[in-house]
Amino acid sequence: MKLREKQSDEFINLDIGMYKSEHVPLSALLKRELVNEKADRPEIVSGEANQSKKGEDFTFINTECHRLLGDGVTTYSVFGIFDGHNGSAAAIYTKENLLNNVLCAIPPDLNRDEWVAALPRALVAAFVKTDKDFQERAQMSGTTVTFVITEGSIVTVASVGDSRCILESADGAIYYLSADHRLDSNEEERERVTASGGEVGRLNTGGGTEIGPLRCWPGGLCLSRSIGDRDVGEFIVPVPYVKQVKLSSAGGRLVISSDGVWDALSAEEALECSRGLAPEAAAAHIVKEAVQVKGLRDDTTCIVVDILPPEKTNHNLQPPKKTGKRVLKAMFRKRSTEEPPKLDDGEEEYFDPDLVEELVEEGSAMLSERLDTKYPLCNVFRLFICAVCQVEMKPGEGISIHHGSGNTRGKLRPWDGPFLCVRCQQKRDAMEGRIPSTNARYSSESD
Numbered sequence: 001m002k003l004r005e006k007q008s009d010e011f012i013n014l015d016i017g018m019y020k021s022e023h024v025p026l027s028a029l030l031k032r033e034l035v036n037e038k039a040d041r042p043e044i045v046s047g048e049a050n051q052s053k054k055g056e057d058f059t060f061i062n063t064e065c066h067r068l069l070g071d072g073v074t075t076y077s078v079f080g081i082f083d084g085h086n087g088s089a090a091a092i093y094t095k096e097n098l099l100n101n102v103l104c105a106i107p108p109d110l111n112r113d114e115w116v117a118a119l120p121r122a123l124v125a126a127f128v129k130t131d132k133d134f135q136e137r138a139q140m141s142g143t144t145v146t147f148v149i150t151e152g153s154i155v156t157v158a159s160v161g162d163s164r165c166i167l168e169s170a171d172g173a174i175y176y177l178s179a180d181h182r183l184d185s186n187e188e189e190r191e192r193v194t195a196s197g198g199e200v201g202r203l204n205t206g207g208g209t210e211i212g213p214l215r216c217w218p219g220g221l222c223l224s225r226s227i228g229d230r231d232v233g234e235f236i237v238p239v240p241y242v243k244q245v246k247l248s249s250a251g252g253r254l255v256i257s258s259d260g261v262w263d264a265l266s267a268e269e270a271l272e273c274s275r276g277l278a279p280e281a282a283a284a285h286i287v288k289e290a291v292q293v294k295g296l297r298d299d300t301t302c303i304v305v306d307i308l309p310p311e312k313t314n315h316n317l318q319p320p321k322k323t324g325k326r327v328l329k330a331m332f333r334k335r336s337t338e339e340p341p342k343l344d345d346g347e348e349e350y351f352d353p354d355l356v357e358e359l360v361e362e363g364s365a366m367l368s369e370r371l372d373t374k375y376p377l378c379n380v381f382r383l384f385i386c387a388v389c390q391v392e393m394k395p396g397e398g399i400s401i402h403h404g405s406g407n408t409r410g411k412l413r414p415w416d417g418p419f420l421c422v423r424c425q426q427k428r429d430a431m432e433g434r435i436p437s438t439n440a441r442y443s444s445e446s447d
């Protein structure tokens, strides 16, 4: 079996491209598909702004990525914010490699529904691979990552660290699409870090006085998840929180920002101060507002993305209609496979068409839970490919991701896949505190 070609994307998957082109020239196929596709898909308009203090915030925007699928061509958009610390090497490396790692973790022959369903798992594998590859370069910096892929009206967000992504739906409700991996605000993460062998505490100035935010030792990082950070413990993991939602046909606005914005503005304030502005102007205004409140104390970066119904493209600045109160999070409509609510006799089931539907929410740091067999495809051809780094393995060489994980969920057996190569298995064990972290060393540096 041949190791799949690594390739960058805007970017057509040539594996299938060459196969299809025996019958129809690829360019003709692409053109036809893209015309068909555009008619019923939301329009994506985006803008970004930044005020720099340390020069460690980086962004990635590409609204014209194409992928050839088993059943046609799809266009999708990608947005990322990378807030580096202890230098910018990790942020730059992640910006340059993460998308390719995501695409390489998705089998090439999926149809449209399958490829969107495969994204959450591919994002987990890609974050871990990017972290592992960067650490092997022996550079010491780290970065937060908030990575957003929009495909039609489905938005998939993967994040480590504290660069938040929020969504305002067309009816004015606000949703958080990222988690805050800050030790100060996340008790679950404090418990995970402690259980994996790290220590959580404030900086001790020597006289018994403790100052500043909660940090994780060794290393002194305020974040519990990041990419890079070779010089802190392996319990600072790159496994992202992933949220996938489906917007209503009325669309919505995404605001993705580094902590320079969120330390100064609430979600409501950021949305209010930029209401009615096109994305580029909105992003600039949010950054300006944040700097006015707090001064330029940190790199302050913002990306605004409008997901617009196709027919509204030319008059896109409608402020959302304000029906009812803003309700956070709880308003997600759960995906319909769940048991429907009990209805009284005669009452008809009703779904608010404006409601945002939650498809996936996963935050566990355990790879055995994130790369498990819920994966919708049993692709036998990938049996001998490492689920994280995609390297080819000889039969019998791979180690089941469930091996030694104490995963008690019934039918999972240690010889069930997916499988990891030896090095990815070692990384998994280190992240989960099962073997001493090889890279850890004490450092007084903070983020």
Ligand SMILES: [Zn+2]
Residues within 6 Å of the ligand: 386, 387, 388, 389, 390, 391, 420, 421, 422, 423, 424, 425
């Ligand atoms: Zn591997």
